Amino acid sequence: MPEHFPFSDLRELFAKANEEKSGDQLAGIAARSEKERVAAKGRLADLTLAEIEQQPLIDPDHDEVSRLLLETFDQEAFQSIKSLTVGEFREFLLDDATSEESIKRIQRAIIPEIAAATAKIMGNKDLILAASKIRNITRCRNTMGQRGVLGIRIQPNHPVDDIGGILFAAFEGLLYGCGDAVIGVNPATDSVETVAAILRALDRLIQIYGVPTQACCLAHISTQLAAMERGAPVDLLFQSIAGTEAANRSFGISLATLREGRDRVVGQHRSRGVHWAGANAMYFETGQGSALSADAHHGVDQVTLEARAYGVARVFEPFLVNSVVGFIGPEYLYDERQIIRAGLEDHFMGKLLGLPMGCDVCYTLHAAADQNSADNLLMLLGAAGCNYFMGVPCGDDVMLNYQSTSYHDALAVRKLLHLRPAPEFLAWLQQNGIYRDDEPALLDEPANRRKLMQGLEASLEGIA
Amino acid sequence: MPEGREIAPANSDLPEIVRKIRARTPARLLVGRAGAAYRTSTLIELQESYAAAKDAVRSELNLAQTFGEAFLRDWNLFEVQTKAHSKDEYLLRPDFGRQFDDASKSLIMSRCPRECDLQVAIGDGLSVAAVAVQVPALLPLLADGAKVRGWKFGRPFFIRHCRVGILNEIGELLRPQVAVLLIGERPGLATAESLSAYMAYQPDKSHTDANRNLVSNIHSRGLSPEDGARRVLTLAAQMLEAGTSGYQLKPALPPNEP
Numbered sequence: 079m080p081e082h083f084p085f086s087d088l089r090e091l092f093a094k095a096n097e098e099k100s101g102d103q104l105a106g107i108a109a110r111s112e113k114e115r116v117a118a119k120g121r122l123a124d125l126t127l128a129e130i131e132q133q134p135l136i137d138p139d140h141d142e143v144s145r146l147l148l149e150t151f152d153q154e155a156f157q158s159i160k161s162l163t164v165g166e167f168r169e170f171l172l173d174d175a176t177s178e179e180s181i182k183r184i185q186r187a188i189i190p191e192i193a194a195a196t197a198k199i200m201g202n203k204d205l206i207l208a209a210s211k212i213r214n215i216t217r218c219r220n221t222m223g224q225r226g227v228l229g230i231r232i233q234p235n236h237p238v239d240d241i242g243g244i245l246f247a248a249f250e251g252l253l254y255g256c257g258d259a260v261i262g263v264n265p266a267t268d269s270v271e272t273v274a275a276i277l278r279a280l281d282r283l284i285q286i287y288g289v290p291t292q293a294c295c296l297a298h299i300s301t302q303l304a305a306m307e308r309g310a311p312v313d314l315l316f317q318s319i320a321g322t323e324a325a326n327r328s329f330g331i332s333l334a335t336l337r338e339g340r341d342r343v344v345g346q347h348r349s350r351g352v353h354w355a356g357a358n359a360m361y362f363e364t365g366q367g368s369a370l371s372a373d374a375h376h377g378v379d380q381v382t383l384e385a386r387a388y389g390v391a392r393v394f395e396p397f398l399v400n401s402v403v404g405f406i407g408p409e410y411l412y413d414e415r416q417i418i419r420a421g422l423e424d425h426f427m428g429k430l431l432g433l434p435m436g437c438d439v440c441y442t443l444h445a446a447a448d449q450n451s452a453d454n455l456l457m458l459l460g461a462a463g464c465n466y467f468m469g470v471p472c473g474d475d476v477m478l479n480y481q482s483t484s485y486h487d488a489l490a491v492r493k494l495l496h497l498r499p500a501p502e503f504l505a506w507l508q509q510n511g512i513y514r515d516d517e518p519a520l521l522d523e524p525a526n527r528r529k530l531m532q533g534l535e536a537s538l539e540g541i542a
Numbered sequence: 543m544p545e546g547r548e549i550a551p552a553n554s555d556l557p558e559i560v561r562k563i564r565a566r567t568p569a570r571l572l573v574g575r576a577g578a579a580y581r582t583s584t585l586i587e588l589q590e591s592y593a594a595a596k597d598a599v600r601s602e603l604n605l606a607q608t609f610g611e612a613f614l615r616d617w618n619l620f621e622v623q624t625k626a627h628s629k630d631e632y633l634l635r636p637d638f639g640r641q642f643d644d645a646s647k648s649l650i651m652s653r654c655p656r657e658c659d660l661q662v663a664i665g666d667g668l669s670v671a672a673v674a675v676q677v678p679a680l681l682p683l684l685a686d687g688a689k690v691r692g693w694k695f696g697r698p699f700f701i702r703h704c705r706v707g708i709l710n711e712i713g714e715l716l717r718p719q720v721a722v723l724l725i726g727e728r729p730g731l732a733t734a735e736s737l738s739a740y741m742a743y744q745p746d747k748s749h750t751d752a753n754r755n756l757v758s759n760i761h762s763r764g765l766s767p768e769d770g771a772r773r774v775l776t777l778a779a780q781m782l783e784a785g786t787s788g789y790q791l792k793p794a795l796p797p798n799e800p
Binding site for chain 1: 555556557559560562564566568569570572573575577578580592595596598633634635636668727729730731732733736750751755756758759761763764769773788789790792793794795
């Protein structure tokens with residue numbers, strides 16, 4: 079006779095159906111044995127989507143994220159799928175007969191908890207296959223996310239926000255064909271002056287070279303808005319977000335903060351003499367474990383909370399969203415197996431929910447992971463159709479002290495998987511001799527490099 | 543030269559201004575490439591730095607050996623510890639790293655004056671090397687700065703297996719106006735000696751990251767101890783004036799910094 083595992087409620091069932099994660103163990107909600115884990119997966123697969131929709135995991139009376147998810151849910155489209163079980167829904171997504179269009183029609187009927195439940199009963203390959211069907215396209219100063227396009231964020235951070243150092247690292251990234259997703263700097267200090275100076279310098283670099291891309295300074299949202307008040311140009315307004323009201327509070331934000339911030343940035347866009355390809359104006363970062371880290375998880379597992387963060391993100395129509403999957407440390411994602419799993423889950427759930435998902439494929443030096451495991455996840459997410467990755471000089475972030483992916487990695491993934499930069503950006507690369515057709519051109523001819531460097535010199539005038 | 547192999551341009555080929563900037567950033571730039579990959583020398587260098595940083599995470603601090611008896615005596619420095627009793631436990635149980643064990647609580651209560659204006663504590667965090675290199679220069683600067691401003695400076699102590707959230711317990715035990723935790727950051731490949739100062743105004747158990755401010759990257763390729771101390775003292779003065787800390791408080795850069 080098979081062992082019987084009683085599950086007292088949906089929260090417990092959701093947690094125990096997860097693949098092994100040190101964060102769920104830390105929270106004391108993980109399955110206690112492999113048999114219990116698979117029993118939970120089996121039970122979850124037999125639940126109908128309606129049963130999940132009717133039992134919110136976090137009480138809407140106590141959490142504004144739960145209320146937002148209810149308000150923004152497409153009841154009408156849900157009618158066509160509500161009687162499916164999670165197991166049937168998984169097969170629907172994977173079915174050859176299910177087109178991208180048919181998934182898009184029900185995207186707003188998929189609540190985050192359903193996306194999370196589906197991820198829990200998928201293997202890594204399923205997560206890749208299902209995600210690869212869905213392209214979520216967004217527009218700011220260029221267009222990201224089409225099939226065949228892989229974007230790269232240039233992340234030219236500097237330990238004391240030296241503007242020259244930042245611009246030089248950004249320039250080098252452009253020569254590798256990176257920077258179409260964004261040129262985005264994490265500042266070392268949250269001072270308004272510094273953030274404004276970084277935004278002005280990036281804007282100048284973009285203007286001088288005429289690069290069809292957008293800039294961002296990833297300070298707290300209130301600091302970016304204060305810099306904007308002082309006249310600094312904000313292309314993308316950044317904020318870290320999480321899946322519960324209390325976790326967002328620990329980031330110093332609420333949904334009202336995000337609403338107001340987005341309105342103000344969109345207003346500012348209209349007043350600038352810049353060509354906008356579209357109105358997507360936000361950039362969000364997330365990561366499994368952030369709510370638990372802030373003691374704001376309500377006993378819900380980290381995969382489900384991550385999906386809820388995406389439920390928040392999609393309301394604000396972001397241009398870019400990525401999880402920073404290995405950044406949080408081994409107490410939430412212990413080793414490379416857990417980091418790789420989380421990266422694939424995050425990307426799948428985000429794509430299913432309609433987000434322009436990228437990923438910061440990364441690790442810290444105190445986790446049981448290394449560059450080889452980052453290489454692995456990079457290739458898997460490339461195959462899954464991830465919208466963008468990070469480009470950090472040699473993958474070594476000298477301000478945040480963690481290991482991400484490099485300009486060289488961007489070349490490798492694009493080459494292996496036959497992917498191109500964003501279309502407007504590719505045209506610019508070709509005009510400037512950085513790309514020849516769809517391939518990066520050699521830049522070791524000193525004359526070409528010297529010519530390109532003149533723009534860098536010009537953008538450094540008066541600051542270096 | 544085979545197709546796709548690009549050597550790094552020599553420094554002498556670079557314009558003067560670019561050479562100057564290159565010297566100011568620890569980022570690994572102009573390394574060239576072998577097709578879509580690193581040149582062999584770059585790859586090996588990265589792996590060497592990785593190995594050094596990996597070792598730094600696992601090491602433990604010996605207070606007397608690191609700082610010397612004279613420094614401990616001058617600063618009355620003593621050691622306490624959190625509920626994380628090993629490095630592994632520390633890495634896997636962040637909650638333990640945010641709480642003192644009972645013996646440490648009693649020790650702090652019996653040795654440290656309460657309700658100081660500036661209470662400094664030192665935590666190992668993820669880099670012992672950062673603490674060893676930066677604290678001997680930084681601690682005297684902070685104490686001097688407090689004295690100049692007429693602030694009552696608390697007795698500093700060292701916390702083994704320490705996380706940032708320990709600030710709340712420091713606040714509950716000692717009720718300082720401003721608490722500063724000097725803590726070793728994650729080692730990176732460019733440096734394992736980077737120290738952060740996390741700060742909070744009247745910390746208590748309700749505090750989250752939203753109530754804290756940070757001065758990061760105090761190391762030889764980042765902020766000097768002098769600039770780091772100036773930023774910490776300026777922020778502390780802002781906190782005392784505003785009666786709060788956290789994301790609402792936007793750090794003003796000290797006047798003598800560009």
